[in-house]
Amino acid sequence: MPQGTAKLTKKSQNAKPITRAPPSRKESIVDALILSRLQFAVTTYFHFLFVPLTLGLSFLVAIFETAYVRSRDEDWRKATKFFGKLFLINFAVGVVTGITLEFQFGTNWANYAKYVGDIFGSLLAVEATVAFFLESTFIAVWFFGWKKLTPKFHCVTIWIVAISSNISAFWILVANAWMQHPTGYVLRNGRAELSNFVDVVTQKFAILEFVHTVGGAWILGGFFVLGVSAWHIARKSHVSVFTKTFRVAAVWTLVFCVFEMFQGHLNAEILGSTQPTKLAAMESHWETSGDVPMYLLAWPDEQNEKNAFQALPIPGLMSFLVHYNPHGQVAGLKDVPRQDRPPVLPVYLSFRAMVGLGILLFWIAVWAFWKRDSIEKQTKLLKILPWMIPLPYLVNQLGWTVAELGRQPWIVYGLMRTEQGVSKIDAIQVATSLGAFFLVYALLGSVDFYLLWTYARKGPLPESHPTSTKA
């Protein structure tokens, strides 16, 4: 384990000659740490506003195009083009904001990069080589290839895009899972070195994290199609197209909502043995004990290491969820010293909100599935569904908050603390780039959501370029 804090302090004495009046070297590292964390949080949250729709909608568009190739029904072609256009508007921002994350491991987290690059770096390189090339090359083939490829082959290219973007997610999530639960490594030469590649790639934590993340993304894609289709059906616009897409999305969404709940439980369960402190923070559970109930209402009081308020216990439920035994012992937050605990309140609230909203989405998915064949007449459902589109976005972000904030104070769980990973760079540089990210991302986000909003409401358009219609 690197002796980070001591090392950083020692380095602070032989400060480099800096031209502008600097704060003491140590202070500037602390600032760079906070700013770098903030910058990573901002850029990751932003990136993940676009990724889930790419992962989910790509499959749905692929299904629509497959239906077109099989039936030669123009409705399916319109559906493919329409949702394909929305897919591309979303994809553009998702793809460019991903590079930011890869770069930051080097720019802002250089000590982390040195310490884990042997494993973590290779996973990112595999991702680019195996999946990202395919995705980026074939998305263009799909967009530009409508006339150049046979319909069947054209359809194959969107499947390549869908599958490769999800494979890409797999490698990224394997890398993240390694930060959550490092395995297959030895500590040698002052860093973590790979000892078993298969372990790293196939560990249960990684597989569960993958299915949970893509599951959430697929649900988001489903709600997106449901919402947009409902909006048009309610306005009697292209009803025959949108009732078709609605039916597919209704089945899709319900299937993955059910799937998500089951493996979501497995994701929490595995934390009992891999990240007990995170689990305790998610449940605001302080004292290690058996027969742990789950309180439907609670409010953590971190100062006094207890819940300020708790009510409505379901006896033994938490023990049961972790051990399938209502008497099982569950580790509490007080098992580890304060400085080794994540911030409890945001982790606890994010987890509760994620589960609560997830269950709400499940019931809406049941409703949509139930009424899918008479959807034109379901005025209430048609009104509600477009408003539901933001919810899965929120749920996805909450899930990442639980996963990443709950991992703190570790950058690699139990192995390297976050403050040990940061680069020795001037805080002013980070402050400047952070400011620029706020500015540029605010612009990009507004423009992209404006375009999605506009094009989603336009519905299927005649097939010519928007700027050439006047010519």
Add this chain to the structure above:
Amino acid sequence: MLETIWFAIWGVAWAVYFLLDGFDLGLGTLFPFIAKTESDKRIMVNAMGPFWDGNEVWLITAGGVTFAAFPTAYAVMFSSLYTPLMLLLFALILRGVAFEFRGKVDSAAWRKLWDCCLVFGSFLPAFLLGVAFANLFAGIPVDQDGVLHGNLLTLLNPYGLAGGVFFVTAFIHHGALWLAVKSEGELRERARKLAFKLWFVALVAAVAFLALTWIYTPLWQNLFTRPVFLALPALAVLGLVASPILSRLGKAWWAWGSSGLFIAMATLFGVAGVFPNIVGSSLDPAASVTAFNSASSTLTLEIMLGVVLAFLPVVIAYQAWVYVKFGGTINQESVDEGPSY
């Protein structure tokens, strides 16, 4: 040995990236100088359309290769080049969305905004990458801990600036040749003529850069100790010299390929000359980050070698197929009929 192989892969990844993305960065930079009408602009954007995104993945891969094979080099390089890399990033972000966004709203002001992003976002990466690589060739003031003693201005030294100019001129020449491949009629003639003019500019910049390289870096001396690698600058010269001849013979594809050879070989010349340094230190040679003191474990290098050998040929094959499939010329009609940006 493994480290050396990985150093070569590292160099090749950058060379392929510059050779491919070079033309669309260059064409993006030339945007306001060639396009006279909106139709010209649309043709230029769509001439890059099917390719730029796949090209850019080579940058991600070159970065990923650095991270995977030489983690310490990745850490030192990226943290010490913080500001130029962030500028590069913002430029590439704005440029990337510009392709998708510019045609989405029918308004001249809207298109102008994204055209600016495209031009600025193409020029800046070309320039910054040149500055960064020139500085890596010459060595940068990093200490034993990999901390840079300086800032962006330190990197904008005469040799760094020469590197930036060299990259920009090589890329815009490459870009003009690509437009001559993809366009038709009067636009194609304009692109061809411009390419001839730019060839002289690129030639002057290249000669100046190579001469400065002699003064500022040990690259040439290193190569003379391994004379076989002198083939690299020779091939670069061949590529540059052949390109206008091929263009005059009406062989647009070959002229473009020849310019690509120039860019790739010039990159490999630098990479071979700087070996085994990845980030040379100008403060203390002992503080240099090399292929040997920054490499990953043997196991990682072996596994990654397997991955790269298995997958990169496939990547190259399907990307080559895309160039063939979408390499035909485009004109106002085909762009209007779509699908197009």
